[in-house]
């Protein structure tokens with residue numbers, strides 16, 4: 022069940038937090054809650070002259086800076102327009118950049134899971150989707166390392182790390198503690214010419230990369 026939620030449906034769970042809107046396409050992305058506007062207002066989308074229009078190019082203080090290919094007709098089209106105007110009229114843009122995130126599922130709350138599950142992983146558009154999904158799974162402790170598999174009752178021959186074969190394979194060990202991984206971190210540090218701090222846990226890595234991207238080193 023959980024896997025299905027993580028795999029198949031994960032894309033549908035991404036939500037946008039509206040900032041300046043510049044990176045968000047008004048019709049094609051779920052920037053306004055759950056709905057994708059081209060599905061909700063198909064007649065208007067059909068009239069739109071620029072299908073990839075960004076949010077700020079259409080959203081104005083007066084409610085809408087529309088560029089239809091012809092006049093909106095009375096009836097269904099007019100109804101869609103009124104509904105759309107009242108829906109997005111409440112939204113306002115700010116100076117922050119647009120962010121993507123995946124809300125924790127309701128089942129996560131109060132089930133005695135470790136604190137990493139309360140961490141809200143911010144979707145990062147500058148990296149590939151598969152990397153975002155991996156990060157998200159790391160943040161939630163959902164990586165099938167041997168220790169986790171053993172706890173799930175899946176029989177693994179041994180629970181040690183397949184790289185060093187010395188220590189138990191936990192998420193922290195694979196991403197931070199293992200000799201091989203530390204070698205990799207040193208390599209990345211040299212490549213980017215930055216000092217890599219000591220990370221206590223994977224959460225610290227996310228906090229660190231967030232600071233790095235704010236200071237635009239990457």
Ligand SMILES: [Zn+2]
Nearest residue numbers: 182184185199
């Ligand atoms: Zn190891």
